[in-house]
Each structure stands twice: as structure tokens, then as C-alpha cells.
Amino acid sequence: MLPSFFDSVLQLIVRTSTDLPPDVRAAMKTSLDAEPAGTRAAQALTIIAQNIDLAVDNEGAICQDTGMPTFEVKVPVGVNQIWMRQQIREAVAEATKRGKLRPNSVDSITGKNSGDNLGPGTPIIHFDQWEKDQIEIKLILKGGGCENTNAQYAVPVELPHLGRADRNLDGVKKCILHAVWQAQGKGCSPGAVGVCVGGDRTSGYLHAKEQLFRSLDDVNTDPRLVELEAAIMSTVNNLEIGPMGFGGKTTLIGCKIGALNRLPASFFVSVAYDCWAFRRLGIVLNASTGAIERWLYRDPSNPIIPMLDQAGFARTGREVALNAPLSEADVRALKVGDVVMVSGRMFTGRDAVHSYLMKHEPPVDLRGSVLYHCGPVVVKEGNRWRITAAGPTTSIREEPYQG
């Protein structure tokens, strides 16, 4: 079989999880430059830029939610796809073992995490044949926070703030704007949307996600959609949702629209929202050895330019230092807009912990404590634990457990 295939796929996974592609970096640089220094938006983007640099320097996961690994594979006629699928699965398990992917495959009935990202439906691998001699593999790692903000519209539909979206391009535009507005900061804005006009409910979502494989700086090959993409990009930032939903000038870094034929009775608009940590890369392989012939989206002869020339949080001098555990008076003194620097003890707790706490006493004393909605990437070194990636998760899922 192809002796280098496994290693090539493993490299693709590691690189995708840790090194943001140049088109996304360029778009994020543009948004960083657009936000005035000292604003919440600029502070958020500075942290994001540092994070992008740290991830590539240390080969660490850009985001702790390494998403649903989705592979799009094109193969010459006659290659063994069964073997290839097995190799890709093994490479996913290996990348998980190395801490480049978080164990993200959960049994939907028992809630048990498989621990290696393998299970029914995970990872997602699509094969297509083509008339070329090489193998092409593209990978996207789209996290759960932004996946939860995806939206599908059956038009005509009445939309809040926008009125009726009809079965025409103006209606499509309204659906896209509504999806972006509804996502607010929950999908980790500034993000990019892949859109499908038409198809059925299943093919629509699939085609929308496939649009995310297009380069952010490309121009649509369908002239009917060029103008719509441009119209969205020229107006959407006026929403002023901004980075993380903090308000600001950049809400979206890309809008890619495709179209599929539909049934006469149906007209779906499907929107796939991807976060700023827009992790997708690709490789072209020699079909007899499986070795990487070239990378897609990135040119290895071009060096990676750091997003920032210096590290460290850009302090304004107005930051409030908090030392946990906290007193009620400390907490009540805080106001919306305050930037805080938290030190001391913190507990993580997300979906399963909240559900557990509804029926059981907390395993620790939570009074005065800081609870962090976070599902980290953790590696065990000897008998010690080390956290290698630990950003926040979307909090709104815990809303039903509050009060």
C-alpha cells in the first residue's frame, strides 16, 4: 500500500489544528488593524492574534474545541478507499493521543466519550473520484460553538427585524444577515459563513459547509452569486456586533455562497457559520507513495509572518485585579465593561457538570469561586496533569440550569 499515507494525513491533522491558513490570517490582520486601540474589540483581537502565534510556535491546538474532523478526499479511479478510510481513522486517533485533537466523540445515548475521536459518524470522511493521478485530501475542523449557530431557513419566512424573506436573492440576503445577527458572539466572531441556496435539508447543509473550503479571497465562479457575496460583505459589518459580540467594526471575515437545484416546493437557505479559528487545510499526495507533493491554501516557500511583533496582554491601566475566591462585595463592585485579570483558584464546569449539579451536591465548595465554562485539552505526564489548550466554551447552553 502507500507507505507515507498515514504520516501525510497525520501531518495534515496536526497542521490544521495548530496553524491557521494564510487567507484567514490575512483577514484577521485586516480586522485587527480596523479596530481602534484600547477598545474591547481591539483587546479581544490582540488576544486572538497572540493565540494564533502561540499555537503555531508551540504546535498547540489553536482552539481547545478541535471540532468535527471532516475530510474531503479525491482519489484516482481504482484506489482502495476502504484501506484509506482505516488509515485516516488511525491518524485521527494518533493525533488525539498526541494532544493535537481533543477527544470529541461522544456516544449520544450513554454520553460516554470514546477518548480517541473514533465512533459511529466520527470522523466524517467523504470520498470522490476524479480524473487526475494524485490524491487530494482537504480537512476542516469546525468546533461545536459555531456549529450550534448554523441556521437553515425554509423560505418564504418572516424574520425578526427584516420582514419577509422571499424566494429570490434579496430573500437569501435577508436569511444570511439574520443568521449572522442571531449568532451574535456565540460563534466566536468575526467568523465566516458558507451558504447554500437550494438543495434539500441534508444536501443544503452539506453544500454550505463545502463552501468553507473556498479561499476567503477567491471570487465566486458563479457570476450570479458574485454580487450577493460582495453585498453581504459590504453591509454585514454595519451590524457592529464585532469580535466576540463586544461591538466593533468586524463581524464577518468571509461569505461564500453556492447554489444547488431544488424541488419546486422547497426553497432552503442553509448557513454554516465558522469561527475566526477557521481551521482548514489540504494536501495533494502522490498516489503510489502517499507522500505530500504540495499543500493547499499555503505556500511553504512563504514564511509564516507573526500576527503581532510583541506578546503580552495589551493593558490600558484600567484593569481590575481579582483574586479568587472572591467576596460578594468585590463582585458587586464590578460593572459591565470592566476588564478584569483573574488570579487564584478556578474550577472548570460545562454541560455534564451542570447536569450533575442539578441532582448532586457539588464535589467542591463553590461559594465565592470562579466557575469556568471550559472543556480543556489535557495530557497526563507521569502522574501529573497538564492543560495544553483551555479557551472558554459557549455559555448559553448552561442557561437552562441557572436561577
Add this chain to the structure above:
Amino acid sequence: MIGKGGMGAKTLAALKEHGAVYLNAIGGAAQFYARTITGVDGVSLLDLGTPEAMWHLQVKDFPAIVTMDAHGNSLHKDIEQESGKHLEAMTV
């Protein structure tokens, strides 16, 4: 509480009643925040899986923004309303 994206009306009311705040950290900045963690003191509920377990962390200078306070204010509510008005302006 620290998370991302904000929470809703139930939480906002509970923050006021119990004297708590919601801090918004920067979503996706996993490497940045991992470096504010100076140690892992322990873990509870590990049988829920590593992402879902309750990790006991020590942190130093973990930056976040107060987006919901104990006085009934929510930046998320404000931005959603303001951006909704901008949406309406786009259809005129």
C-alpha cells in the same frame, strides 16, 4: 462565571440575586489562556471524560471582560438590540 457568548435573562436575574458576575473570555484563544494556568490542583468527576470533568486550576492574570453584572446590565442584551436596529436599517 467565565465563558463566552453571554447568557440569558434567567442568569442575569440570578446574578443580581446572588451577587455574581459573568465574565466573557476570548473564545478560541486556547493557547493564550492555557498559559495563564500555573497549575492543576486536582480533578473531580473525571468519569465524565476529560473535556467535561471539573478541573481545579490555579491561574495568574487571566483576562476577561465583565459583560453581565450584578446590577441587571448585560452587554449581550444591549448589542443584540442595537444590532437588531442596524438590521432594520438595512432593509429600508
